[in-house]
Amino acid sequence: MLLQRIQQQFIDSADLKYQCAQSLAPLVESAIAAVLASVTGGGKVLACGNGASASAAQHFAASFMGRYERERPELAALSLAADAAVLTGIATDFDGRSVFSRQVRALGQSGDVLLVLSTTGNSANVVAAVEAAHERDMIVVALTGARGGRLGHLLRDTDVHLCVPHELPARILEVHHLVLHCICDGVDAQLLGLPDESNITMENAS
Secondary structure, three states, rough: HHHHHHHHHHHHHHHHHHHHHHHHHHHHHEEEEEEEHHHHOOEEEEEEEHHHHHHHHHHHHHHHOOOOOOOOOOOOEEEOOOOOOHHHHHHOOOOOOHOOOHEEEEEEOOOOEEEEEOOOOOOOHHHHHHHHHHOOOOOEEEEEOOHHHHHHHHOOOEEEEEEOOOHHHHHHHHHHHHHHHHHHHHHHHHHHHHOHHHHHHHHOOO
């Protein structure tokens, strides 16, 4: 019984990704264009989310400042969920809703991108961050699930909304991780050209 349940989770995850391939791919392409325009124009990507989405935001920032699969110059990206002193200080002095928005107002500028992750689209601190980004004339790339929640109604036509059509957070997060990998790969492909797969394998093996 347990083995069947495990196998079914692999199948469900693969089915959802297959389902999203056509619907989300054009939006991922738009997200890549927005991120690439920002970082090549002297801007940066600020990323945030809560819980597992916070970890995804940190993973994205690490892949940008370090590397994804290939060697390249550093790209400017920062996770707003990574500094415990900043997060707890803002939460204590103000409230939890402000932990990302105050950082966006302090660090964000026109031409930057705010990358937000929320499986429900209803996280109050993420919604506040998007509002702050709009005040700074930043483009927002939002990764959500279900029906997009409050974020879906808040985003502008110039923003990019990638909404995974599923209710289960685990499945949504799995697609979010794939989308982040696609963004990293797409930016690298635009900067460096299409990769030589054998070289990538050798680099990652080392």
